[in-house]
Amino acid sequence: AKAAGVSVMTVSYSFNHPDRVATHTRERVLQTADGIGYRRPHPTATALRRGAPLQIGVVLGEHLTYAFDDPVASAFLSGVASECVARGMGMTMIPVTGEEGPKDSARILSMDVAGYIVWATSDDNPLLQALEETGRPVVVSGGPTHKNWGLVHLDDYSVAREVAALAVRGRQHPAIISLPEAQHRLQTLQYGPEPVTTTFEVHRRRLAGYRAAVEEAGLDWSEVPVLFLSRNDEVEAKEAVDKLLLKHPATDALICMSDRIALAALSPIRASGRAIPEAISLTGWDDGTEAEREGLTTVRQSLRDQGVLCARMLFDTELNTYQAPCSVEVRSTTGA
Template sequence: MRRPATLASLAAELGVSRTTVSNAYNRPDQLSVQLRNRVLETARRMGYPGPDPVARSLRTRQARAVGLLLTEELSFAFSDPAALGFLEGLAGACENAGQGLLLMPASRRNSDVTTVHQASVDGFVVYSVPEQDPHLRAVLERPLPTVVADQPMNVPGVDRVGVDDRGGMLAMAAHLVELGHRRIGVICMRLNNTPADGLADLDRQRTAGYSVQRERLTGLREGFASAGVDWTEVPVVQRFDHTLESGASAAADLLDAHSDLTALVCTSDVLALGALRLAGERGWSVPEKLTITGFDGVPEAIGAGLTTVRQPVREKGRIAGELLLSRGDRTEPKSVILPTELVIGRTSGTATPPTRWFSGL
């Protein structure tokens, strides 16, 4: 059986040094075009696969890869539209820098941080994790540059990129107040990492471990306070799972329990699209009898004509990658807060006198 070719045997076959062979792969500018082509052609003929990337990373102390930490299942990065947009922007930044991207799902139901400790990466982008998350602590224990996207906020010494969540919801509240809405219900994403659905009281809102949700609720509270709305009278329902089904079930719970609501304000487009689906199934007229709004500005929501707050998810991913890859010797952390935009679609209208909502109609 023929032994596989090695860097040494390839160099001997060509009559050149091992450094010359290595340069053909790693530093092609050091060789003439003719010599590099001869090295690569001989390598193909001999079945030499190229330098061992693990050995190369040990020599250079560079993995040439960025680790993206998701405290969700891996499928979340490809199914959640906002996460998918962020991933696209981050991947583009890595591609432009000649870096790879390692997706590191760390289930919220599992506190094992071995994946973080063993990851062969040059730095981490941490995407939207709760405060006190064990995987985030494991990241911070490693002496590698780190960028937090969205949350948590104010991690000492760590760069962050996020959006103006509070300002976005202030603008949404002002829009709804102008339309005459005073009786609203709110559907929000999970506030903490403990699985729980149902009403979120004021204490749970204030102590939310997910600061993005806390900021969005704060923006709504402040915006409606200007119109004299008592926030203690505003029902807020949270859903742990971020799905269309969750949005639909939360909308049903709210309207079955509160017959006088004229608007449902959702802290994400996915939840709002679920509420819209339920409205269609029950024959509710949107926005004539019920206004529904979202947050994120994902393509599916814009296509459905949803009134929402658009955030630049792809730009956020791109900036996260660029902050990490261009940090160099900088020691002071940077914080980049991107603006949001109120997009008025077909799902918000003037408040009308409430009619009773019947679950079967």
């Protein structure tokens, strides 16, 4: 403020409320700030000055144990936490499964946090309305898309299409093990479902990509069994794959929407006497350490980096849309 010859309030308005400052004054403030290496107000200092909360809330549509049991969720939360440490802020996890209805919404509304990061959830989750009512900044990981919120996501459709093409190459009877279909989180077996009916935006995009690959291989999507799990869980996935292979013994390609599901599928596949990839191909999504060890063809993404990006976007109140990088890692479970 001293260097620019203006008040502290004018500097604050220049960064946070530019509509309240004359254009030439704001330009002088920003040029002065750039000259001394000052980028923007530190969120911790701003929070202290305003008496605002010194923590953010991370909304998980799962039970609290999921944050520690699931390696993908853990990596994401680690990224959020690292940025919180760098900013001198705290992090509060808010596990809300939707099972308690109004109570879950009340928890969201009662939290003393500066803003929220939302782990991918369904379009029809009533908690989204509660988040909107808080009037606080929100950043979503994965989806759903909201015009007033930040979003960090992948090009799920394109990379799903690419990895599925590897799985179905030279195959006749593919099957898909999907993450939940909708907020109700019921395990269901469907044949050639319309991706648009899936209310999780991330899962919807991936299914659309899988469908494109199946049809481009000359196969009939309407005949493809798609098993929606209730959650990303090894025990459920193992039992589901076992039942699927018994019901559809001709299955020669298994496309899984997460590494956790694909790795759980290894046991029932091997128990059935099928050789991978000769008798059945297998793909996952995430690319953790175990996926590499098992030679799993999968989609590589950095959930930790995405957590950092979500937190950074929230702290800087730059609620934009950012497409994070991802790629297909071709390994032995899909053959040459």
